[in-house]
Amino acid sequence: xxxxxxxLTRSPESLTxxxxxxGVVDASLLVVGSIVGAGIFLVSPFVxxxxxxxxxxxxxxxIGGAVALAGALxxxxxxxxxxxxxxxxxxxxxxxxxxxxxxxGWMSFWIGFPGSIAALASxxxxxxxxxxxxxAARAPVAIGAVAIAGLTWINALGLRPGKWxxxxxxxxxxxxxxxxxxxxLFMRHRGVPTGLSxxxxxxxxxxGVGMALVPVMFAYSGWNAATxxxxxxxxxxxxxxxxxxxxxxxxxxxxxxVNTVYLRAMPLEALAHTEEPARLAAERLGGSxxxxxxxxxxxxxxxxxxxxxxLVGPRIYRAMAVDGLFxxxxxxxxxxxxxxxxxxxxxxxxALVLLASGSFDQLLRFATFAIVxxxxxxxxxxxxxxxxxxGAERAFRVPGGVLLPFLFVGANVWVLWSVLIGGANEARIGxxxxxxxxxxxxxxxxxxxxxETSG
Numbered sequence: 055x056x057x058x059x060x061x062l063t064r065s066p067e068s069l070t071x072x073x074x075x076x077g078v079v080d081a082s083l084l085v086v087g088s089i090v091g092a093g094i095f096l097v098s099p100f101v102x103x104x105x106x107x108x109x110x111x112x113x114x115x116x117i118g119g120a121v122a123l124a125g126a127l128x129x130x131x132x133x134x135x136x137x138x139x140x141x142x143x144x145x146x147x148x149x150x151x152x153x154x155x156x157x158x159g160w161m162s163f164w165i166g167f168p169g170s171i172a173a174l175a176s177x178x179x180x181x182x183x184x185x186x187x188x189x190a191a192r193a194p195v196a197i198g199a200v201a202i203a204g205l206t207w208i209n210a211l212g213l214r215p216g217k218w219x220x221x222x223x224x225x226x227x228x229x230x231x232x233x234x235x236x237x238x239l240f241m242r243h244r245g246v247p248t249g250l251s252x253x254x255x256x257x258x259x260x261x262g263v264g265m266a267l268v269p270v271m272f273a274y275s276g277w278n279a280a281t282x283x284x285x286x287x288x289x290x291x292x293x294x295x296x297x298x299x300x301x302x303x304x305x306x307x308x309x310x311x312v313n314t315v316y317l318r319a320m321p322l323e324a325l326a327h328t329e330e331p332a333r334l335a336a337e338r339l340g341g342s343x344x345x346x347x348x349x350x351x352x353x354x355x356x357x358x359x360x361x362x363x364x365l366v367g368p369r370i371y372r373a374m375a376v377d378g379l380f381x382x383x384x385x386x387x388x389x390x391x392x393x394x395x396x397x398x399x400x401x402x403x404x405a406l407v408l409l410a411s412g413s414f415d416q417l418l419r420f421a422t423f424a425i426v427x428x429x430x431x432x433x434x435x436x437x438x439x440x441x442x443x444x445g446a447e448r449a450f451r452v453p454g455g456v457l458l459p460f461l462f463v464g465a466n467v468w469v470l471w472s473v474l475i476g477g478a479n480e481a482r483i484g485x486x487x488x489x490x491x492x493x494x495x496x497x498x499x500x501x502x503x504x505x506e507t508s509g
Contacts, residue, residue: 076286130294
C-alpha cells in the first residue's frame with residue numbers, strides 16, 4: 055500500500071508568517087479569473103451537438119454549475135479544517151496520507167499548472183498576433199512567452215501586485231461580458247431570421263445530457279483556485295468557503311446568460327455546427343461593431359485565467375517543499391517580497407519549455423483522467439474526514455451534510471468512466487505519468503529521514 059506514515063502537520067502560522075493580504079472579494083475574483091477563460095467561446099457547440107432542445111442545453115449548463123458549486127462548497131469545508139495554502143495537496147495529504155498529496159502536487163508541477171499556462175499563452179498569442187498584424191508562424195509562441203515572463207515578473211514583485219493584476223483583469227472581463235450581454239439580451243436581431251428552436255423538444259435522453267455534461271464540467275474547472283492561496287487569506291476558515299461559493303455562482307450565472315445570448319442569436323442546430331459561436335452571435339445581434347470587440351475580450355479572458363494559474367501554482371510546490379517532499383529552495387520565501395520566488399521561476403521555466411515544444415495540449419489530454427480523479431478524491435475527503443475526525447472544529451460546513459459531496463463525486467465518477475471508455479489509452483498514459491511520481495516520493499521521503507537521522 056502506497057500510504058506511508060503521516061508526518062506532523064505544520065501549523066498554518068508556520069507556513070504563513072507574512073501578512074494575509076487576500077479578502078473574500080480578491081479570492082472570488084481569483085475563482086472567476088480561473089474559470090472564465092476561452093472555454094465559454096469554444097465549448098457550447100459541443101454541448102449543443104448532444105442535446106435536442108434549448109431546455110436541455112441550458113439545463114446541462116445548470117447541472118454542471120450545480121456540480122461545480124458542490125465541489126466549491128466541499129473545498130470550503132476542507133479549507134476551514136486546514137487553513138494553509140496548497141489546496142488539493144494539503145487535503146489529500148490529510149485525508150489519505152502524504153503519498154496521495156505528493157502525487158497530486160507532482161502532476162500539478164510538471165503538467166497541471168505549467169501545461170495550462172502554456173495552453174493559455176498559446177491561445178493568447180493566437181488572439182493577439184492578428185491584432186498586431188503579425189503573420190509569422192512563431193509569432194503566437196513569442197507573444198505567449200512574453201506573457202508568461204511578464205505575469206511571472208508581476209507576481210514575483212509580491213502578493214499585492216499579483217492580487218491587483220488578477221482583480222483588474224477579472225473585473226475588466228466581467229464588465230466586458232456585461233456590455234456584450236446587455237447588447238445580446240436586449241438589442242433587436244440584425245441577422246437573417248433563422249426560426250429559433252422551440253424551448254422544449256422531443257428526443258433528449260439522460261445519456262445525451264450526460265455526454266453534454268463532460269465538456270460543461272471542464273468549462274467550469276477552476277472553481278477551486280482560491281484553495282491554493284487560502285493561507286494568504288484573512289480568516290481563511292470562514293472566508294474561503296464564501297469566496298469559492300460567490301466566485302462559482304458568478305460564473306454559473308455568466309455562463310447561463312452567455313448561452314442564452316447564443317440561443318437568441320441562432321437556433322440550436324446552427325450553434326452545434328459553428329466554430330465561433332460568440333463571434334456569430336455578436337454579428338447577428340450587435341453588428342460588426344460589437345463583433346470587433348470580441349478579440350480583445352477573448353484576450354482579456356485568457357490573460358485573466360493565465361494570471362490565476364501563475365499566481366496559485368507556486369503555492370502548491372511550496373507547501374510540498376515545506377513538508378519535506380520537494381526541493382528545499384522551492385519552499386523558501388523571498389525575504390523582500392514574501393513570495394515563493396524559486397517555485398514561481400521554476401513553474402515559468404517548465405511552462406516555457408512546454409510552450410516551445412508544442413506538447414502541452416497532448417500532455418493535458420493525457421493528464422485529464424488523473425486530474426479529475428484527484429479532484430474527486432479531494433471532495434470525497436469531506437466524508438472521510440467527518441468520519442475520521444468528527445470532533446474537529448469546522449469553521450465552514452457544507453450545507454446539506456454530505457449530499458453535495460456525494461453529488462460531486464457521483465458526477466465525476468461518471469466523467470471518469472466516460473473518459474476511460476472514450477480514451478482508455480490516454481487514461482493509462484495519464485496514470486503512468488502519475489506513477490513516475492512514486493520513485494520521486496520515495497526519494498524525498500528517504501532524504502527527509504536521512505536528514506532527521508543526521509540531525
